[in-house]
Amino acid sequence: MLVFNFSKKFIAPILCLLIxxxxxxxxxxxxxxxxxxxxxxxxNLQNVSYGSDGQQKMDVYLPANRNSNTKVxxxxxxxxxxxxxxxxFTSFMSTLKTYYPNHAIVNLNYRLAxxxxxxxxxxxxxxxxALTEISTSKYNVSSQFMLFGAxxxxxxxxxxxxxxxxxxxxxxxxxTVGPSDMTDPNYMNNPLFWSSYNVLISGGVQNQAGxxxxxxxxxxxxxxxxxxxxxxxxDPLIPSTQMGRLHNALDANxxxxxxxxxxxxxxxNWDQAQxxxxxxxxxxxxxxxxx
Numbered sequence: 001m002l003v004f005n006f007s008k009k010f011i012a013p014i015l016c017l018l019i020x021x022x023x024x025x026x027x028x029x030x031x032x033x034x035x036x037x038x039x040x041x042x043x044n045l046q047n048v049s050y051g052s053d054g055q056q057k058m059d060v061y062l063p064a065n066r067n068s069n070t071k072v073x074x075x076x077x078x079x080x081x082x083x084x085x086x087x088x089f090t091s092f093m094s095t096l097k098t099y100y101p102n103h104a105i106v107n108l109n110y111r112l113a114x115x116x117x118x119x120x121x122x123x124x125x126x127x128x129x130a131l132t133e134i135s136t137s138k139y140n141v142s143s144q145f146m147l148f149g150a151x152x153x154x155x156x157x158x159x160x161x162x163x164x165x166x167x168x169x170x171x172x173x174x175x176t177v178g179p180s181d182m183t184d185p186n187y188m189n190n191p192l193f194w195s196s197y198n199v200l201i202s203g204g205v206q207n208q209a210g211x212x213x214x215x216x217x218x219x220x221x222x223x224x225x226x227x228x229x230x231x232x233x234x235d236p237l238i239p240s241t242q243m244g245r246l247h248n249a250l251d252a253n254x255x256x257x258x259x260x261x262x263x264x265x266x267x268x269n270w271d272q273a274q275x276x277x278x279x280x281x282x283x284x285x286x287x288x289x290x291x
């Protein structure tokens with residue numbers, strides 16, 4: 001059984017899924033970036049630029065024999081919008097290659113936030129730029145995406161899919177402990193969380209319009225993609241009310257969703273029984289909505 005260690009500030013998306021999978025693809029050297037990539041070959045591309053900033057990099061797996069119907073997993077790391085790195089998802093990316101070998105995978109870095117340069121809107125812009133890049137003809141994959149996000153990455157996945165994907169290229173979201181509604185009094189009335197607002201939006205807690213803009217639960221519509229979420233009721237970073245606010249909005253709009261609250265669990269640290277439950281639900285979700 002594999003054991004993975006992550007920073008206490010954030011977790012890999014669907015951490016529990018990693019417990020199930022014991023194999024990993026052999027790591028290859030970075031491939032040179034090309035004008036186009038031979039569709040009969042697989043590629044493991046590292047640090048592909050999708051913008052001019054040094055943080056706008058992504059690792060890309062392209063399966064052999066891909067075509068315009070090849071679907072794409074997109075991994076978006078956490079870290080409170082101001083920390084984290086795609087390297088935290090390297091093991092998860094390798095696992096996905098092994099068990100979904102016919103899907104392409106993007107493991108995304110984005111520009112980290114500071115109070116002087118907040119997360120919104122630049123991190124949403126980065127997701128859009130990365131998806132635009134992977135959709136170009138040289139990669140020869142589809143523009144059908146499933147987003148995996150953890151913590152801040154879960155928030156960004158939800159926000160992008162619900163508010164910034166008018167053509168509905170996102171076909172599913174797997175959200176692990178992602179903030180969903182920053183208007184929640186359990187956030188806004190707790191000074192421990194105020195610093196998060198300062199790196200998320202310009203003006204912090206004083207920017208009421210901005211807070212609504214970055215709250216995915218407030219932007220759910222009937223055409224939002226299917227969403228599965230996992231939370232812990234003892235999470236010190238994410239109020240347990242966040243799951244209800246998100247999934248109540250999905251229910252109200254008739255969007256397929258499944259939310260699981262693990263009793264006694266924190267910021268993604270499920271026990272074995274909870275992990276097994278998470279694994280089964282995640283696999284069923286992928287196989288139903290993204291095969």
